[in-house]
Amino acid sequence: MTNINLCEKISEQMVLDAQQAYPHECCGILIGKIDGSITVSDIRKATNLVTGTQNRCHFEMDPMFLYQVEREIERSGLEIVGFYHSHPDCKAFPSEQDLHYMIPGLVYAILSVTKDGVADIQYFQK
Secondary structure, three states: OOOEEEOHHHHHHHHHHHHHHOOOOOEEEEEEEEEOEEEEEEEEEEOOOOOHHHHHOOOOOOHHHHHHHHHHHHOOOOEEEEEEEEEEOOOOOOOHHHHHHOOOOOEEEEEEEEOOEEEEEEEEOO
16 A cells, blocks of 8 residues: 555544544545655545435445535645545444445545544555
């Protein structure tokens, strides 16, 4: 896997998002630069469009939100470098669905979260 650089503030923001969304999945966008390694300099918290009991094990982002973030950051020289989401009461490991939708070259942060907080964060690439 490519080297991933992010500051503690970014990790803290993802952890807070996962804790606030629990027992549902949170999701968001990782923003930064891909230049040999991946540097994450910011995130954008997204709304999980999946409702009902399914949002405990699935997430979906609004494509228009993704487009708006791309437009917002394009002038800054930054880019979307990946995505994050939580796995409530599950391990921080990609599901079959996660693996199916992963875009090669981007990084995917998965946070394992329980009622007691975030237990683990793992990073994956396809």
